[in-house]
Amino acid sequence: MSELIRKYYSEEELKVIANEKQIAEKYFEDFIAFVEKDIKQMTDEAELDEDEIGVAAIDFAVEFIKKYEVEIQKGHSEEWSKIYAESIEEHPHAFYEAYNSVKKGDPEKAKQELKIHCRAEGGDDLYTSHFISLMENGEGFSDPDKQAANYSAIYKEQIALGKSELFAHEYADLMAAGEYVEIYCFWYARVFDECIQNGKPKEYAQLFADKMGDYYSDYYGRYVEDEEVDTEKHKFNERKILGYMNAWEYAWQNELEDSNKFIEFYENIYINSYYADDRDYSIAEKEMDKDILKRTLEKFSIYKNKQESK
Secondary structure (H helix, E strand, O other): OOHHHHOOOOHHHHHHHHHHOOOOHHHHHHHHHHHHHHHHHHHHHOOOOHHHHHHHHHHHHHHHHHHHHHHHHHOOOHHHHHHHHHOOOOHHHHHHHHHHHHHHHOHHHHHHHHHHHHHHOOOOHHHHHHHHHHHHOOOOOOOHHHHHHHHHHHHHHHHHOOOOHHHHHHHHHHHHHOOOOHHHHHHHHHHHHHHHHOOOOHHHHHHHHHHHHHHHHHHHHHOOOOOOOOHHHHHHHHHHHHHHHHHHHHHHHOOOOOHHHHHHHHHHHHHHHHOOOOOOOOOOHHHHHHHHHHHHHHHHHHHHHHHHHO
């Protein structure tokens, strides 16, 4: 013990305090070290009176040891437990601080610490994988334990209903986050699943799913759900979204410059072709789409030439 701490407590006095606070003997040296650290820090800061410093140091040290012991008992490493216990933040932030600190030195060790936490919480494999995903993606501040538990329960429900694993994952992921209405989550998961099953790239699937989710959540957010379904309205808006996606996919695959203008041209030609009064329904949609692309490229080429000649 340093001379500084002896100004406040003798070793015997600290042992008595430790016993009164029910601190295990094996943590006694850690208790003294934390008291000493806090006394030095508060003395340097000079914000408290001398008699207040001694009391506050004991309070902080007791809180540290209690939190440290809980983490150790869960199976966490000394490094993790010390960082977590020293944090003055509430649990989610303290947890995230410990995770990031350990991750900087050893990412795999940090991942194992997350698994230890999930086991202590009684989480199953779905809980654990989702919890780890949240932490690794920087989304662990908003009650990751609750999100992981909700994800696991919702995923299992969807599988029991006969949904695919991909649908169940996307739906449960969105629902567990608690940021989206149910109709958005359903349509996003449904369209994303269909796109991937049909061989579309992930970028396409995410964008298409988001647009469909937005449309249906907006529609049912403005109209009561028990009204008669406006099937024609849905078909028209789904067709508009599909036209956008056709244009986006071509622009993305061909890395078009000024892609927004290309998409604008395509969308206009697409919807006017499909809803033309004189549309020839004997022409297959695949052939129509080829013609729409051809006409769009012609219009886009004229536009580009005009831009270059300015």
